[in-house]
Amino acid sequence: MAEFVDRVVVYVKAGDGGNGCASIHREKYRPFGGPDGGNGGRGGDVIFEVDASTSTLLDYHRRPHRRAGNGRPGMGSHKDGARGEDLVLPVPNGTVVKDAKTGEVLVDLVGIGTRYVAARGGAGGLGNAALAGPKRKAPGFALLGEPGEEAELLLELKTVADVALVGFPNAGKSSLIASLSAARPKIADYPFTTLVPNLGVVTAGESVFTVADVPGLIPGASQGKGLGHDFLRHIERCSTIVHVLDCATMEPDRDPVSDFEVIEAELAAYGRLQDRPRMVVLNKVDVPEARELAEFVRPMFEERGLRVFAVSAVSREGLRPLAFAMAEMVEQARASRPPEEPTRQIIRPKPLGDPGFTVRQIGDNVFQVTGEKPERWIRQTDFGNDEAVGYLADRLERLGVDEALEKAGARPGAEVIIGPLEGGYVFDWHPSESGPPRVLGPRGTDSRIS
Known part of the structure; x- marks a missing residue:
């Protein structure tokens, strides 16, 4: 059995965020207690840390799949779900982390205690208490937790010696x-x-x-x-x-x-x-x-x-x-040797006026919408709840997606894909479905959704 491994491929998966809770406060003599659903907990991160007692990558050769803990769902009475436990993976000093598919060097881990977050946990979904507002005083829905990041990484050990x-x-x-x-x-x-x-x-x-x-x-x-x-x-x-x-x-x-x-x-x-x-x-x-x-x-x-x-x-x-x-x-x-300087954190702000999404026509009255916010909102939406779907339509309208589709030449009934062409969410676009519902119905419903 091998005792020393200095090159291995690992598959890491951060924890998924917990779902938010849709709950209504119930108390004697208070028939309209209001929403009290808590937020879901954030998923745990996968972190590589240089450990002085680790000298080989053998453990990852034997068990290449690693996963952090999931966030717990929110609960009633304004109780937020617990955060998922981070997974800290010890690696030897001198380990280089690369993207296994492209070979791009992501980080060079030198120095005891140096850390690198390889996969970030998904955000927890908001409970209906956090979603309440003047237009929706008692939402009958909550947001879903986001999935954690996944990565296929190549670990290479370069011995640190004088x-x-x-x-x-x-x-x-x-x-x-x-x-x-x-x-x-x-x-x-x-x-x-x-x-x-x-x-x-x-x-x-x-x-x-x-x-x-x-x-x-x-x-x-x-x-x-x-x-x-x-x-x-x-x-x-x-x-x-x-x-x-x-x-x-x-x-x-x-x-x-x-x-x-x-x-x-x-x-x-x-x-x-x-x-x-x-x-x-x-x-x-x-x-x-x-x-x-x-x-x-x-x-x-x-x-x-x-x-x-x-x-x-x-x-x-x-x-x-x-x-x-x-x-x-x-x-x-x-x-x-030049003195070591602390790693500088690079901040890249988005350009002014950046809408945060792009719209492109890919066929006859067929359009694709891509962008961090729209795709993230899709993952957060419970499509089994009409009110949650209506809330998504309102968010997209406020972001300017409806206006961008009109400028791109979309006609009512257009097929719109949010996200990648394969695996993205597909819906028929009708401009009248944006904006608040004219008639508020029971919780969990939206009059605009047929």
């Missing part, structure tokens, strides 16, 4: 991180022993930093060969790249210099990593032949301006200078 150890499979990266820190990755004498990034915390003097043991890279990794894309993604956030080169390899056509050039070519082809400082670690110098090879190739790397360290993860030779050199580069990167 230093990335890169190199060919079986170069000794896992042994090195185990010797530098308290991390205990799986270590064995075969390629691709490490299939997931391992993180270790290293202390060098007063400096404390994290090191990521990135799974081995091979030629073609930048094109995805050998799960290259999955591995390279974890290097993006690191401020320093350390090449771990195997000086004791017995494979033909391989040596530290060629290994370095192959890995550098893959990093360059992947992109976004050119500005990271580099360091070279010549590993396994506890083997006599490897020590000789390390002394031979050291000048070649120093000529390129690279700092070189000959180490042995087994005998721990050279580890202390290496740790302090890593700490120095990490501190330099931290000092040059």
Whole structure:
């Protein structure tokens, strides 16, 4: 069974709003107590939160469907329904949230406690007490709760570490991180022993930093060969790249210099990593032949301006200078990093004169109305209640929909679709149905609705 998952698709559904209540106050000696229906509760939100104790997306791989609580319906005696419970989903630090269909990056979650509302709960419907007014003193209807938002999201984990150890499979990266820190990755004498990034915390003097043991890279990794894309993604956030080169390899056509050039070519082809400082670690110098090879190739790397360290993860030779050199580069990167600024809230007001809807003709005396308000009002309307339908007609008339339909050339009896062409609400438009009813009937009825 897999224990580490760094890419998963999740389906989230916010809670639906509770329906409003249509209720009339009843009390002895008060035959006309008036409306007292409460409002429905708002649906719960689905929220991603960076959690320090979460290191993998495995739980979402096993249970990809998540749903927040629904709002409770309103009740009589002016009692509002309870709000639906929010669903807070913990994710590792460095999780990127994308739209699963378009690939658009929605948010990059970095920093413990950072939150992102992935789906907002639906608003609760108003009860008849909130709908009462001079024209409708005792409404016989209430508004329905709105459905919560739904989303299909792609979660990608990019490891947050200061230093990335890169190199060919079986170069000794896992042994090195185990010797530098308290991390205990799986270590064995075969390629691709490490299939997931391992993180270790290293202390060098007063400096404390994290090191990521990135799974081995091979030629073609930048094109995805050998799960290259999955591995390279974890290097993006690191401020320093350390090449771990195997000086004791017995494979033909391989040596530290060629290994370095192959890995550098893959990093360059992947992109976004050119500005990271580099360091070279010549590993396994506890083997006599490897020590000789390390002394031979050291000048070649120093000529390129690279700092070189000959180490042995087994005998721990050279580890202390290496740790302090890593700490120095990490501190330099931290000092040059611009100070973090709080995320600014962007407010985009609607243009003046924007009616909030559009009307377009799609056929002979057939029109489509789209817009946030009309479509929202459709979802709130109980079409089994004639008075609620009449209230909807009044709202559309006040918004200017009737006037816009007349200007667009609509004739009485026109077929009007509010919302999308598939799944929208269809009705026959008659201008005489707008405006308050001429004769008030029993609650729940409207004389304009046949």
